[in-house]
Amino acid sequence: MTTGKDKELIRKLALLNAINYNGKARFQPVFGKLLAEKPNLKARVREISPIVAEIVEAVNRLFLEEQEREVKAKWPEALVKEKVEAEKKLPPLPNVEKYKRVITRFSPNPDCVLHLGSARAIILCYEYAKMYNGSFYLRFEDTDPKLKRPQLSFYDLIREDLEWLGCRWDVEFIQSDRLPIYYEHAEKLLAGGNAYVCTCKPPDFRKMVLAKHACPCRNLPANEQLSRWRKMLDGTCGEGEAVVRIKTDLDHPNPAVREWPALRIIDTERYPHPRVGSKYRVWPLYNFACGIDDHLLGITHIIRGKEHLTNQKRQEYMYRHFGWEYPEAIHYGRMKITGATLSKSKIVQGMRDDIFTGWDDPRLATFIALRKRGITPEAIRRLIIDVGPKPVDVVLSWENLNAHNRKIIDPVANRYFFVHDPKRMVVKDVSQAVTAKVPLHPDDPEKGFRQFQVKPENKEASLWISNRDMSIVTKGKIVRLMGLFNVQIGNVAKGVVEAVYHSESYEEARKLGAPLIHWILADTGIPCEVVMPDATIARGIAEDGCRELKANDTVQFERFGFVKVESVNWKLKVYYAHR
Ligand SMILES: [Zn+2]
Numbered sequence: 001m002t003t004g005k006d007k008e009l010i011r012k013l014a015l016l017n018a019i020n021y022n023g024k025a026r027f028q029p030v031f032g033k034l035l036a037e038k039p040n041l042k043a044r045v046r047e048i049s050p051i052v053a054e055i056v057e058a059v060n061r062l063f064l065e066e067q068e069r070e071v072k073a074k075w076p077e078a079l080v081k082e083k084v085e086a087e088k089k090l091p092p093l094p095n096v097e098k099y100k101r102v103i104t105r106f107s108p109n110p111d112c113v114l115h116l117g118s119a120r121a122i123i124l125c126y127e128y129a130k131m132y133n134g135s136f137y138l139r140f141e142d143t144d145p146k147l148k149r150p151q152l153s154f155y156d157l158i159r160e161d162l163e164w165l166g167c168r169w170d171v172e173f174i175q176s177d178r179l180p181i182y183y184e185h186a187e188k189l190l191a192g193g194n195a196y197v198c199t200c201k202p203p204d205f206r207k208m209v210l211a212k213h214a215c216p217c218r219n220l221p222a223n224e225q226l227s228r229w230r231k232m233l234d235g236t237c238g239e240g241e242a243v244v245r246i247k248t249d250l251d252h253p254n255p256a257v258r259e260w261p262a263l264r265i266i267d268t269e270r271y272p273h274p275r276v277g278s279k280y281r282v283w284p285l286y287n288f289a290c291g292i293d294d295h296l297l298g299i300t301h302i303i304r305g306k307e308h309l310t311n312q313k314r315q316e317y318m319y320r321h322f323g324w325e326y327p328e329a330i331h332y333g334r335m336k337i338t339g340a341t342l343s344k345s346k347i348v349q350g351m352r353d354d355i356f357t358g359w360d361d362p363r364l365a366t367f368i369a370l371r372k373r374g375i376t377p378e379a380i381r382r383l384i385i386d387v388g389p390k391p392v393d394v395v396l397s398w399e400n401l402n403a404h405n406r407k408i409i410d411p412v413a414n415r416y417f418f419v420h421d422p423k424r425m426v427v428k429d430v431s432q433a434v435t436a437k438v439p440l441h442p443d444d445p446e447k448g449f450r451q452f453q454v455k456p457e458n459k460e461a462s463l464w465i466s467n468r469d470m471s472i473v474t475k476g477k478i479v480r481l482m483g484l485f486n487v488q489i490g491n492v493a494k495g496v497v498e499a500v501y502h503s504e505s506y507e508e509a510r511k512l513g514a515p516l517i518h519w520i521l522a523d524t525g526i527p528c529e530v531v532m533p534d535a536t537i538a539r540g541i542a543e544d545g546c547r548e549l550k551a552n553d554t555v556q557f558e559r560f561g562f563v564k565v566e567s568v569n570w571k572l573k574v575y576y577a578h579r
Helices: 004-020 027-037 039-060 064-074 076-084 116-131 152-165 179-191 202-210 222-234 286-296 306-322 344-352 367-372 377-387 398-409 467-471 506-512 544-548
Strands: 103-106 135-140 171-174 195-198 243-246 261-265 282-284 301-305 328-332 335-338 394-397 414-416 418-420 422-428 434-439 449-454 461-466 478-481 486-493 496-503 526-531 537-542 554-557 561-568 572-578
Touching: 004 027, 004 039, 004 064, 004 076, 027 039, 064 076, 103 116, 103 301, 116 135, 116 152, 116 301, 116 335, 116 367, 116 377, 135 152, 152 367, 152 377, 179 195, 179 222, 179 243, 179 261, 179 282, 179 286, 179 306, 195 222, 243 306, 261 286, 282 286, 286 306, 301 306, 306 328, 335 398, 377 394, 377 398, 394 398, 398 561, 398 572, 418 461, 418 526, 422 467, 461 467, 478 506, 486 506, 496 506, 526 544, 526 561
Parallel strands: 103 135, 135 171, 301 328, 335 394, 414 554, 422 496, 526 572
Antiparallel strands: 195 243, 243 261, 261 282, 418 537, 422 461, 434 449, 478 486, 486 496, 526 537, 554 561, 561 572
8 A cells, every 4th residue: 555655755756856847747757766765665666656647747737836835845855955956067178288378269150149059159168268267259250241141230239149148258359350361371371382273163173172183273383373362352353263272182081171162252342241341352261261360369279069070170281281280179069959949040031031020039049039038148057057068969948948047036036916818706705805915025025025905895806817727716616816815616607707705824725725826806907918938928917016017127927937027118018938
């Protein structure tokens, strides 16, 4: 037989598991923990497992707040462990002693706003620079005015995103300011026989390079290379007619590494650069500009995704031609977040197709959207430090980020009632006026209370409750109106719930196992719109105290979720963060 004690233990394990996973306990870990704590139950797995399943299910029907409240009341010690859980630290960087000072860089192309996919590069580079008292540089890689066309607004939006993340950069560079530097280095390579101006048609060149053959341009003398180079610069050659290539091993096993292009012509009369217009027509490609800059700016540690491994192979040839040493390079694995679009091209396409309402559309994982929704930069930082720079791929979910965020905002967010999709409840037999006193924060009575005066008329009190709770308020059931009193549900007709006053105390409600629901006095409150993560709007009424809220406040609507205030006037507009 399963004892009451066993059931209580199962409930505790299920509640703790649920709290750690955003309110949803899972059978397997709960069952595993149970058998670990009570090995004698192993002989009775068949009998125990349906009981565990039933308790897990019951726990999952509760709101996270209710789960936490129960654990706090019954096993407060169980929550302590979670709180002192040490914050993860980043592993050390390699070969730090080789350099006077660690210098890292984040180098975005200002053709889009930043999103969660960039967070890893930014936060790791910033945190490592801080860890070693080094420097963190911001470098705009804006050398493709045609296909990855930068836009002036994005330079500022990216700066704002970095400031918001708390990753303040020490020095800023913009590659479109540095074209003379790239030209000078191109000339050095051409004059030294380490690069050449290739005028072959791309398909012809591709055939030759795949066959590991030099194209006819490769071995022309340096003076011919420099003369071709001048024709690229002065406009004699048009777009697509010539490209500077870096010499590599013709038989490098990866054809993508062989004879890579370093600079090309872009018709900037047709595609002017947003910052320098048509001043230049020869533009460096990614590997050339990035490779030169990493050396010249003294970057000691490059921290980036492993999709850049081939780029390192390419750039190492150029470093050898110049006699430079390649910086330390750390390549981390891919990071996916299920349900979030982290592909820049997909975000940009969605914007073009008007699928999204703006860069701050709640469906996007852009930093602008995240901050609108009340996700804190500290939560993003903790998520990234947890993942670290490891080379294996990781798959995360929104829940991972939400869990970090919840730990940060839950202790400080004030609580309010928001009745979503309001339904009327009439409570009879309320013999006298009652003042409900509900704390602004359940763990912090010093924050004060919200008070609601219920004054019955003809012994009747009229309230709003949420449509979501219609499945709880069934005939005959006793429910507790949070902070007020307990009622017994009568008829539910035409959307109006009739109820009768039952008793006052919370203890009574607990003894009866009465569920808690929130409410708002009829004829009070402020209309409220909640923008949900899927961009739909949840409408309802928020309690009067919400009139005092200000834009950017983060609060919790009890039994609904955390929200961030967008605006308050005759109505309240908020963005939903998470439960
Ligand atoms: Zn050629």
